[in-house]
Amino acid sequence: xxxxxxxxxxxxxxxxxxxxxxxxxxxxxxxxxxxxxxxxxxxxxxxxxxxxxxxxxxxxxxxxxxxxxxxxxxxxxxxxxxxxxxxxxxxxxxxxxxxxxxxxxxxxxxxxxxxxxxxxxxxxxxxxxxxxxxxxxxxxxxxxxxxxxx
Amino acid sequence: xxxxxxxxxxxxxxxxxxxxxxxxxxxxxxxxxxxxxxxxxxxxxxxxxxxxxxxxxxxxxxxxxxxxxxxxxxxxxxxxxxxxxxxxxxxxxxxxxxxxxxxxxxxxxxxxxxxxxxxxxxxxxxxxxxxxxxxxxxxxxxxxxxxxxxxxxxxxxxxxxxxxxxxxxxxxxxxxxxxxxxxxxxxxxxxxxxxxxxxxxxxxxxxxxxxxxxxxxxxxxxxxxxxxxxxxxxxxxxxxxxxxxxxxxxxxxxxxxxxxxxxxxxxxxxxxxxxxxxxxxxxxxxxxxxxxxxxxxxxxxxxxxxxxxxxxxxxxxxxxxxxxxxxxxxxxxxxxxxxxxxxxxxxxxxxxxxxxxxxxxxxxxxxxxxxxxxxxxxxxxxxxxxxxxxxxxxxxxxxxxxxxxxxxxxxxxxxxxxxxxx
Ligand SMILES: Cc1ncc(COP(=O)(O)O)c(C=O)c1O
Numbered sequence: 023x024x025x026x027x028x029x030x031x032x033x034x035x036x037x038x039x040x041x042x043x044x045x046x047x048x049x050x051x052x053x054x055x056x057x058x059x060x061x062x063x064x065x066x067x068x069x070x071x072x073x074x075x076x077x078x079x080x081x082x083x084x085x086x087x088x089x090x091x092x093x094x095x096x097x098x099x100x101x102x103x104x105x106x107x108x109x110x111x112x113x114x115x116x117x118x119x120x121x122x123x124x125x126x127x128x129x130x131x132x133x134x135x136x137x138x139x140x141x142x143x144x145x146x147x148x149x150x151x152x153x154x155x156x157x158x159x160x161x162x163x164x165x166x167x168x169x170x171x172x
Numbered sequence: 173x174x175x176x177x178x179x180x181x182x183x184x185x186x187x188x189x190x191x192x193x194x195x196x197x198x199x200x201x202x203x204x205x206x207x208x209x210x211x212x213x214x215x216x217x218x219x220x221x222x223x224x225x226x227x228x229x230x231x232x233x234x235x236x237x238x239x240x241x242x243x244x245x246x247x248x249x250x251x252x253x254x255x256x257x258x259x260x261x262x263x264x265x266x267x268x269x270x271x272x273x274x275x276x277x278x279x280x281x282x283x284x285x286x287x288x289x290x291x292x293x294x295x296x297x298x299x300x301x302x303x304x305x306x307x308x309x310x311x312x313x314x315x316x317x318x319x320x321x322x323x324x325x326x327x328x329x330x331x332x333x334x335x336x337x338x339x340x341x342x343x344x345x346x347x348x349x350x351x352x353x354x355x356x357x358x359x360x361x362x363x364x365x366x367x368x369x370x371x372x373x374x375x376x377x378x379x380x381x382x383x384x385x386x387x388x389x390x391x392x393x394x395x396x397x398x399x400x401x402x403x404x405x406x407x408x409x410x411x412x413x414x415x416x417x418x419x420x421x422x423x424x425x426x427x428x429x430x431x432x433x434x435x436x437x438x439x440x441x442x443x444x445x446x447x448x449x450x451x452x453x454x455x456x457x458x459x460x461x462x463x464x465x466x467x468x469x470x471x472x473x474x475x476x477x478x479x480x481x482x483x484x485x486x487x488x489x490x491x492x493x494x495x496x497x498x499x500x501x502x503x504x505x506x507x508x509x510x511x512x513x514x515x516x517x518x519x520x521x522x523x524x525x526x527x528x529x530x531x532x533x534x535x536x537x538x539x540x541x542x543x544x545x546x547x548x549x550x551x552x553x554x555x556x557x558x559x560x561x562x563x564x565x566x567x568x569x570x571x572x573x574x575x576x577x578x579x580x581x582x583x584x585x586x587x588x589x590x591x592x593x594x
Binding site for chain 1: 538
């Protein structure tokens with residue numbers, strides 16, 4: 023597979039076209055806004071976290087490239103039902119996957135389908151696209167309202 | 173392998189080359205490399221920065237290797253030689269834009285620094301309620317310095333609108349001028365739309381209104397002859413790195429009376445005539461505005477780059493690029509889903525475009541893997557993106573060494589975007 027086909031795997035193209043949980047949550051307990059000033063990607067992430075720290079619902083909206091949008095979409099799928107602690111651990115693993123520090127075949131079984139983002143590591147300029155929604159999610163959990171990655 | 177000339181013949185029309193492009197290409201070693209898996213480099217990001225020809229690289233290396241020393245200060249041989257090379261570059265730049273005197277050429281770190289210098293230099297001359305006029309298609313470097321003045325001084329910033337083709341609406345501009353207009357600062361050529369503004373008319377109207385004029389010529393000086401006396405502008409700014417010269421060096425031209433009236437902005441060595449703790453007297457222009465040790469090697473490199481451009485001739489360069497613009501516009505327009513943003517009647521070879529609803533960054537990555545270097549983003553012109561309702565565009569910008577074969581490579585890579593994203 024060429025590097026470009028590895029970057030734009032079928033699943034990424036599909037999530038870009040039909041993003042899941044692409045909506046707002048009016049009574050969200052946590053929200054944050056994430057920007058990438060260089061490319062103009064801009065997302066809102068909404069979470070409803072229950073008293074036990076479990077993510078009951080998670081959604082996102084905004085504009086961005088295929089990588090950032092598909093990443094946000096698949097993040098919402100995997101995080102629904104997870105605890106805050108698990109979400110942060112997954113972010114850490116996902117970050118390592120995107121930067122090439124984690125081999126999806128050896129480690130990172132928890133990431134499941136997110137392994138399709140391993141191709142991003144060959145495109146240093148695109149790593150920030152893949153992690154934007156994750157940064158935004160973790161800022162929301164930290165009660166930080168706006169973040170900007172570069 | 174197919175030769176360039178066969179490919180060009182296959183593309184239908186002969187290349188309208190007024191100089192030997194292959195000889196020019198041979199002076200840019202970067203173009204001879206292959207990237208990724210043996211892809212020839214197709215460099216179409218010239219509006220961001222141009223590649224550097226061997227003579228420019230060599231003169232910089234020679235300065236550092238053989239004559240590195242400070243200027244205007246040493247009595248010794250090397251310092252004298254470096255000073256002569258530096259001041260020689262100033263004379264060359266003065267001739268290039270037809271300044272009346274080389275004293276009107278100030279070396280800065282680039283266009284951005286030049287615009288900021290004019291803005292800061294006029295701070296004391298502006299009053300609350302005074303008006304500054306810019307256009308909707310300015311680079312951020314010709315927006316933010318004026319906003320900063322506005323926020324400090326309470327001056328009013330007015331923005332001339334543009335039409336759907338990305339052209340300045342001249343009538344709106346003329347109506348905007350008033351006795352309160354103190355400064356008009358506008359780009360000659362837009363870096364994101366490619367539009368060539370009717371800059372002479374802009375300057376004439378501003379002068380008639382008694383306003384000071386600053387022309388951002390960052391994208392102009394490499395694409396057309398620029399004559400500051402014919403334009404009649406007070407200030408004009410450009411960068412070395414978009415003109416085949418090094419990064420970190422640029423020019424502020426200022427008409428003598430204006431420079432003499434403007435207070436210095438940075439204080440330090442070189443810009444003074446005499447210093448005591450009670451009182452400092454300033455050096456004459458242009459030195460008054462060049463505090464501290466300058467980018468000596470950069471200035472010398474810029475001087476050599478200007479010489480290089482003069483030898484090719486801006487007329488032939490403009491013709492060459494007009495051919496590429498016409499060919500690329502037509503070929504890209506033929507690709508289904510491609511929309512060109514910036515369709516002014518008078519344009520340079522800069523083409524901003526979008527491919528269906530695919531984000532420009534995805535387009536950029538796909539093209540890059542094919543060896544085609546373009547820029548994707550807002551190009552430091554966010555208001556232009558907002559005006560056209562897009563978050564970003566892909567931008568191909570052509571220069572002296574590009575060919576129709578490069579255009580073909582671009583179009584073939586853009587077609588792959590369509591294949592991948594369906
Ligand atoms: C029209 C225009 N103005 C100003 C600038 C800023 O130039 P520099 O970054 O070299 O200071 C640019 C460069 O992108 C430009 O294209």
